[in-house]
Amino acid sequence: MTGATVPTKPGRVAASAPQTTRAITVITKRNLLRNIRLPQLLILATVQPIMFLLLFNYVFGGAIGGTLPDAAGGEYINWLIPGLLVQVAAFGAGQTALGLTEDLSKGVIERFRSLPMARSAVLAGRTLSDLIRNGLVISLMLLVGVLIGFRYQTSFAGLVAGMALAMVFSFAFSWIMATIGLLVKNPEAVQPAVFLSVFPLVFASSVFVPTQTMPGWLRAFADNQPVTVTVDALRGLILGEGALLPGNSVVGQILLSLFYSGLILAIFVPLAVRVYRRTVS
Amino acid sequence: MAYPIVRVEGINKTFGGTVKALDDVTLEFPAGIIYGLLGPNGAGKTTLIRVLTTLLRPESGRAEVAGVDVLADPKTARTKIGLAGQFAAVDDYQTGRENVEMVGRLYGLSAAQSKSRAGELLERINLADAADRQVKTYSGGMQRRLDLAASLVGEPEVLFLDEPTTGIDPRSRLDVWELITDLVKGGTTVLLTTQYLDEADQLADRIAVIDEGRLISEGTSDDLKDTLGGSVIELSVAPDRETETLEALRRICETEPTINTLTREITVPAVEGAKTLTEVVRALDSASIVPNDLALHKPSLDDVFLTLTGHTAEVETEEPPPSAGRKRRLRSK
Ligand SMILES: Nc1ncnc2c1ncn2[C@@H]1O[C@H](COP(=O)(O)OP(=O)(O)OP(=O)(O)O)[C@@H](O)[C@H]1O
Ligand SMILES: [Mg+2]
Numbered sequence: 001m002t003g004a005t006v007p008t009k010p011g012r013v014a015a016s017a018p019q020t021t022r023a024i025t026v027i028t029k030r031n032l033l034r035n036i037r038l039p040q041l042l043i044l045a046t047v048q049p050i051m052f053l054l055l056f057n058y059v060f061g062g063a064i065g066g067t068l069p070d071a072a073g074g075e076y077i078n079w080l081i082p083g084l085l086v087q088v089a090a091f092g093a094g095q096t097a098l099g100l101t102e103d104l105s106k107g108v109i110e111r112f113r114s115l116p117m118a119r120s121a122v123l124a125g126r127t128l129s130d131l132i133r134n135g136l137v138i139s140l141m142l143l144v145g146v147l148i149g150f151r152y153q154t155s156f157a158g159l160v161a162g163m164a165l166a167m168v169f170s171f172a173f174s175w176i177m178a179t180i181g182l183l184v185k186n187p188e189a190v191q192p193a194v195f196l197s198v199f200p201l202v203f204a205s206s207v208f209v210p211t212q213t214m215p216g217w218l219r220a221f222a223d224n225q226p227v228t229v230t231v232d233a234l235r236g237l238i239l240g241e242g243a244l245l246p247g248n249s250v251v252g253q254i255l256l257s258l259f260y261s262g263l264i265l266a267i268f269v270p271l272a273v274r275v276y277r278r279t280v281s
Numbered sequence: 282m283a284y285p286i287v288r289v290e291g292i293n294k295t296f297g298g299t300v301k302a303l304d305d306v307t308l309e310f311p312a313g314i315i316y317g318l319l320g321p322n323g324a325g326k327t328t329l330i331r332v333l334t335t336l337l338r339p340e341s342g343r344a345e346v347a348g349v350d351v352l353a354d355p356k357t358a359r360t361k362i363g364l365a366g367q368f369a370a371v372d373d374y375q376t377g378r379e380n381v382e383m384v385g386r387l388y389g390l391s392a393a394q395s396k397s398r399a400g401e402l403l404e405r406i407n408l409a410d411a412a413d414r415q416v417k418t419y420s421g422g423m424q425r426r427l428d429l430a431a432s433l434v435g436e437p438e439v440l441f442l443d444e445p446t447t448g449i450d451p452r453s454r455l456d457v458w459e460l461i462t463d464l465v466k467g468g469t470t471v472l473l474t475t476q477y478l479d480e481a482d483q484l485a486d487r488i489a490v491i492d493e494g495r496l497i498s499e500g501t502s503d504d505l506k507d508t509l510g511g512s513v514i515e516l517s518v519a520p521d522r523e524t525e526t527l528e529a530l531r532r533i534c535e536t537e538p539t540i541n542t543l544t545r546e547i548t549v550p551a552v553e554g555a556k557t558l559t560e561v562v563r564a565l566d567s568a569s570i571v572p573n574d575l576a577l578h579k580p581s582l583d584d585v586f587l588t589l590t591g592h593t594a595e596v597e598t599e600e601p602p603p604s605a606g607r608k609r610r611l612r613s614k
Binding site: 019023026027030034037038107108110111113114116117121 | 364368375384
């Protein structure tokens with residue numbers, strides 16, 4: 001028998017558009033299944049932000065409460081929740097880096113790469129499943145927030161829009177994390193890498209406290225970086241315009257946040273795909 | 282030789298600017314055979330497989346699988362190949378069946394097709410009973426077999442198996458051998474790597490010996506053995522009978538018997554194979570010598586390796602020098 005006459009068997013067609021969609025769906029489901037089969041992962045991922053919420057609310061609430069804008073309704077929890085939603089969105093995106101390094105180290109990525117499927121499917125499936133997972137974690141945190149006194153000050157639609165904005169931000173951040181994960185490759189090393197990249201953004205921001213008391217140089221960064229912009233957009237949507245810095249509008253902050261997310265995606269989607277193509281595990 | 286289904290030409294791959302993992306490797310072989318890639322740790326076996334399965338780009342050279350240029354058209358190449366890597370690439374939180382079905386879906390099979398294909402393959406690799414358990418409850422060998430099943434989902438023309446039996450117990454190892462042989466009977470071509478000399482010897486139709494990135498020999502197992510000559514007889518006797526034994530052997534053999542100074546094992550060439558063995562037994566018997574150990578050994582690939590590379594395939598245990606015909610794992614120097 002010669003190579004040229006080997007009959008082509010069914011099911012052997014190069015990846016087409018519907019096939020790419022299907023591959024993304026298959027990978028997304030596979031990643032989500034891991035959260036279901038190893039529930040401790042999801043439980044810990046949820047408990048941690050809830051612990052953050054409780055600690056910050058009860059430890060700092062009293063001290064910070066007085067300095068908050070009136071829009072917070074005099075309650076630190078109202079100020080804190082929009083900030084924490086974005087913080088969890090950012091840290092949750094770190095899951096993308098972790099998941100990818102785990103797949104890399106187990107050789108699963110090698111298998112995927114040897115299959116006749118679109119190479120973008122692995123990254124798309126990964127970021128999508130993490131988006132769904134983070135949506136769940138954020139919703140649970142919001143629920144606990146409501147239980148301990150959080151109330152939106154605008155409208156339910158504002159709250160939903162705020163959640164949606166946080167999810168967009170989380171998705172964009174996932175692509176940064178995908179790039180980090182593919183570059184770092186090692187599941188243990190990637191944890192501090194994620195931490196290092198997210199921590200400064202989350203703390204040098206308006207997540208926990210208003211930025212007014214920060215030194216000028218830090219404030220210049222804090223007021224304009226994507227986490228603060230997104231948090232402020234959420235506060236505008238959930239608490240009203242009074243929660244924003246003087247001169248900022250809700251619509252302006254929303255657009256700026258979307259611009260940041262779009263910019264991150266425009267840079268990191270192609271970058272992550274490029275690194276993925278060249279990744280040697 | 283028939284039209285080659287795998288053709289590798291002048292492949293070079295260097296890691297980190299210094300480690301020459303593949304050094305101008307050229308080989309080709311026809312469809313429908315088992316091709317064995319034999320070499321110690323770090324020889325470059327996995328690297329060659331990764332080049333052929335589109336996972337790694339070499340610095341230079343050409344590679345063709347099933348008529349497709351792997352480097353120019355990796356997409357099409359991926360529709361022709363199946364890969365079971367050196368380490369099982371399966372999800373431990375999915376069941377065996379889910380793992381195989383997932384690969385089927387990623388190949389573009391429908392849900393129903395994937396399901397029936399998975400059932401069929403799990404049956405074939407003897408995992409049907411464990412199919413609905415999560416893989417984390419599988420033993421290492423079961424995971425390797427599952428990985429093998431996953432590599433078969435796409436009915437590949439050329440199947441690449443990187444050390445398919447490492448970490449598998451002897452009985453399952455025979456099962457895997459049988460599976461591979463069956464696949465080849467069904468028209469699949471298999472390229473497998475191994476560190477086990479007897480595995481290459483028994484399984485592969487052709488063998489390439491590779492060491493430090495270089496192809497040092499290529500041919501059938503018999504071709505390789507021809508470089509060594511015929512079989513030998515090995516025996517050992519009580520120390521006080523050694524002189525007598527050597528005398529008895531000299532009477533029937535043309536060549537001077539050799540004696541290993543360490544193991545005291547006596548070796549004579551078995552010029553006429555089993556016939557020589559019978560003569561030896563008779564000679565010993567008439568001299569009333571009862572050997573402690575007596576065996577006819579065909580030269581093994583181990584000996585071939587020693588001859589070709591000039592360095593020994595190190596032995597796993599602290600055993601005395603290599604003797605022919607034993608199963609042994611190659612290690613890098
Ligand atoms: N990704 C990599 N980065 C750097 N060096 C590598 C990489 N992969 C392989 N090497 C080096 O290339 C050489 C060949 O490695 P390869 O994995 O191909 O050997 P092998 O024959 O498969 O060995 P083993 O029997 O241990 O699996 C080794 O020296 C190895 O250290
Ligand atoms: Mg290897």
